[in-house]
Amino acid sequence: AQRVTQPEKLLSVFKGAPVELKCNYSYSGSPELFWYVQYSRQRLQLLLRHISRESIKGFTADLNKGETSFHLKKPFAQEEDSAMYYCALSEGDSSYKLIFGSGTRLLVRP
Amino acid sequence: EAGVTQFPSHSVIEKGQTVTLRCDPISGHDNLYWYRRVMGKEIKFLLHFVKESKQDESGMPNNRFLAERTGGTYSTLKVQPAELEDSGVYFCASSQEIWTGAIEQYFGPGTRLTVT
Numbered sequence: 001a002q003r004v005t006q007p008e009k010l011l012s013v014f015k016g017a018p019v020e021l022k023c024n025y026s027y028s029g030s031p032e033l034f035w036y037v038q039y040s041r042q043r044l045q046l047l048l049r050h051i052s053r054e055s056i057k058g059f060t061a062d063l064n065k066g067e068t069s070f071h072l073k074k075p076f077a078q079e080e081d082s083a084m085y086y087c088a089l090s091e092g093d094s095s096y097k098l099i100f101g102s103g104t105r106l107l108v109r110p
Numbered sequence: 111e112a113g114v115t116q117f118p119s120h121s122v123i124e125k126g127q128t129v130t131l132r133c134d135p136i137s138g139h140d141n142l143y144w145y146r147r148v149m150g151k152e153i154k155f156l157l158h159f160v161k162e163s164k165q166d167e168s169g170m171p172n173n174r175f176l177a178e179r180t181g182g183t184y185s186t187l188k189v190q191p192a193e194l195e196d197s198g199v200y201f202c203a204s205s206q207e208i209w210t211g212a213i214e215q216y217f218g219p220g221t222r223l224t225v226t
Contacts (some may be wrong), residue, residue: 032213043113043114043218043220044201044217049214096141096158096205096213097143097166098145098215099155100152100153100154101152102151103152
């Protein structure tokens, strides 16, 4: 069955430190991978998707099909990056429903 | 442009009662999704509408849940009768036509349902 795993519930780093939020998936086909973010008191919003190959707010994520991973990285964390981050997979079929990981709370300390 | 809206923001009901949640998608978005996050668990897909038709309802937990989208605009999700395990946050999301590749889903703020 399709599954998205985020092994860390909480990741705490100091401002300016590098950040890597891990995401692994299991899916037999060619999935689309996303990172969604939820800042405090805000709604869930798309941060980036793998097919765009963009860098959003300094974050990047590379799809590694060999390792079935889609880790989210940022070289220098900022306090405003503190939020809940969800990795999600879409099967790319007619539904495009999202399968979410359990989320990682990122806390960036001053 | 107004985003996805959901009503109510919070509902507290007793076990056995009925609750109806409403979602208004972004205007022009044919695709409407319902998700929920129960305590301590991940966000899970419930169902997907394309306009007024149910495209995928594989995530609906049981027949106590009924979703409608009459006219292809807003959607309602009714829980009848509510059970304790239904407590959680119910999210609605919408997206444009899938065949254009515009599959980004825009989420509403969620409805927090508490069943006591």
